[in-house]
Amino acid sequence: MLIKRPSNILASEITNEADYINRRQFMQHAITASLTASIAVAAPCLLSTSALAVETPSDAFPQLKKGSEFNTTEELTGYDDATSYNNFYEFGTGKSDPARYAKSLTTRPWSIEVEGECEQAGNIDIEDIFKLFTMEERIYRLRCVEGWSMVIPWIGFPLGDLLKRFKPTANAKYVEFVTLERPKEMVGQQRNILDWPYVEGLRMDEAMHPLTILSVGLYGKILPNQNGAPIRLVVPWKYGFKSIKSIVKIRFTEKQPVSTWMEAGPQEYGFYSNVNPEVPHPRWSQARERRIGDFFKRDTLMFNGYADQVAELYSGMDLRKFY
């Protein structure tokens, strides 16, 4: 397969960090000033914002391979934002629910059961995953179907590396993933807002694509529970909900799996769910997105900016039909 490098952004196009921060401070000061003028009480709270804090990575992954060719050079989303603004309905539907309730999740012992159309079905333990695979940093854009986006430095390894160990057969056309179901610890599962456990799927070539990774960390740290600990999928050219969290089962299938969101709203969520500015969600446009930390929206890119790498996977397909 021909792997193309990501489209280059000219160095001159990148906002330097000082300008970026200055702009933000300017906006904060402007708002502070205008509010202080009218309402003196409001001012003190305005100065404390989490958005500026980007924590320095700890050394949870000393042998981390850095500088992937797939990395974006865009400004990273703050660690605090990436770990406090999450969609993880297993812990509630509010954005701050996962950070609040996911602490109760026990992530050890943990193993992934691999089954279906493969020669060597079996379990793989999370500790073995840490030992067997070379962890690398992947700085990807993340585009949520709701219209916001982040830039996150994930730590992980290509999903294909894990899948190959189980020797999928020629019948393996798709891969299905299943999240843990443990309502005692996952409080959101105590209500039937979705049909638990959460299920997602990829076509085999999507799963084997080098951009597709299993992630066990971010910002140099072990993956926090609210981000899908201990192991989750990251498929950067698809809407965020495809990147299933806290995986306990992987199944090779011949038939296209039915994902949880397809079941919940077949007209609204399709199997592919590729980021596509031209195909709107029935209830909102997907043409633009708000990068977390920004006030105004920016244009959404085809395949979330990964068209050079993945467009060929869908050549000849009507993406309006296969949304």
Add this chain to the structure above:
Amino acid sequence: MLFVLCLLPAIWIGSTMLQHPDPVDYLLEQTGLWTLRMLLLTLAVTPLRKLTGWHGAVRLRRLLGLYAFFYSVLHFSTYLVFDQSLDLPSVVADVIDRPFIAVGFVAFVMMIPLAATSTNKMIKRLGGQRWQRLHQLVYLIGIAGALHFWWLAQSKADIREPFIYALILAVLLLMRHPPIMQRLQALRAR
């Protein structure tokens, strides 16, 4: 007193919004919620007056109604400026294509004449009866607002919150049905 009380949410929203990872989303959500809350409070005035016999309550109604309008203006401006970047063709397309936006937009537009005719002068000029008929639009506005919230929440598969608002609205509207009100008043008299 009530004037200041109703302003507090706005101050609180404005002063905490930058602590949120997505301030615009937060602003949209909160101004929308407060529009709906103020609308429900406005609609609660008449049943309250009929049940308690406290006729002074009517004086609160205008203020509450105008605050509902105030929060809806904030809500709509946030949408216009930050969500749509003031791109009018895109707003038109959004309103046409998306029922949940359309129903919210209609609710907002219907509030404009009510706010404009809220002064004593306008009541006099229109004449009590005509004014009252016009202001019955508030029932439609309430229903449209609740529906706007409901359809939005459907995408998140979680309709608990809009359900509560719709339920309160339904109760407030049912209490306007004379037989039901009479029964309630009789219950109270016992």
